[in-house]
Amino acid sequence: MTENPAPAIRATNVFAANCPSRRVLDHVTSKWGVLVIVALAQSPMRWGALRRRIEGVSEKMLAQTLRTLEADGFVLREAQPTIPPRVDYSLTPLGRSLAARLIPLVTWVGNNADEIVGAH
Amino acid sequence: MTENPAPAIRATNVFAANCPSRRVLDHVTSKWGVLVIVALAQSPMRWGALRRRIEGVSEKMLAQTLRTLEADGFVLREAQPTIPPRVDYSLTPLGRSLAARLIPLVTWVGNNADEIVGAH
DNA sequence: CAGGATCCCATCTGATACTG
DNA sequence: CAGTATCAGATGGGATCCTG
Numbered sequence A, B: 001m002t003e004n005p006a007p008a009i010r011a012t013n014v015f016a017a018n019c020p021s022r023r024v025l026d027h028v029t030s031k032w033g034v035l036v037i038v039a040l041a042q043s044p045m046r047w048g049a050l051r052r053r054i055e056g057v058s059e060k061m062l063a064q065t066l067r068t069l070e071a072d073g074f075v076l077r078e079a080q081p082t083i084p085p086r087v088d089y090s091l092t093p094l095g096r097s098l099a100a101r102l103i104p105l106v107t108w109v110g111n112n113a114d115e116i117v118g119a120h
Numbered sequence C: 001c002a003g004g005a006t007c008c009c010a011t012c013t014g015a016t017a018c019t020g
Numbered sequence D: 001c002a003g004t005a006t007c008a009g010a011t012g013g014g015a016t017c018c019t020g
Helices: A020-028 A031-042 A047-053 A059-072 A093-118 B020-028 B031-042 B047-053 B059-071 B093-118
Strands: A075-080 A086-091 B075-080 B086-091
Touching (some): A020 A059, A031 A075, A031 A086, A031 A093, A093 B020, A093 B093, B020 B031, B031 B059, B031 B093, B047 B059, B086 B093
Antiparallel strands (some): B075 B086
């Protein structure tokens, strides 16, 4: 922290405590973040549709999650200035790239959850 | 829930609120769970090694995370009854299967974290 | 319809201290 | 060495009410 002469981006290490990738990983693997990304990967959606698709999410957490993912550049928010308001959410190219790594994981969990829970 | 004649494992849906896959997904994507799985995928490790490898994890959370992952059947815990005690952790076949889906995600985050954080 | 603001509880998290 | 126990603060998450 005292001396830092251009660290040359050493392929960020998630195991390092101070590494920014930790924060990104937390966003990406957050409880609702995963489901939002996967849902939007299947199809762009409006706020209400997302809320219905992701059962159990509160308005607060959906809003918060979407804001975080938008700030990270994963989600694109498009608000139409109409009455009533209409807001469409979709994945950015970065978000689609992420989704490609997330979907196999979610799929795997979906296929193996039964035996895992049953093992308890 | 009223009629359920052998539900034939309908590929559990993570979007359903009551689905057990939700719980598994939360374990798998938990803050420290991801790092533990990935760390053990690289090599089995003892408690102390894990603690040093995963910077920033407290003893409490490491213990708790390991217990959860062991209960889920992802991690194998082998305690040798020696003095001083020695405990080795490794992935089960199920854990390795999971790791195969987790590592691409973590790798991706590691490679893209810089531009994502930079975007803020 | 799509949120923002607020309150409140559960869980996470980090020190510290202690044990076999 | 490999944990467990406990406490206190921070954060996550949900319910409710309110607004453009």
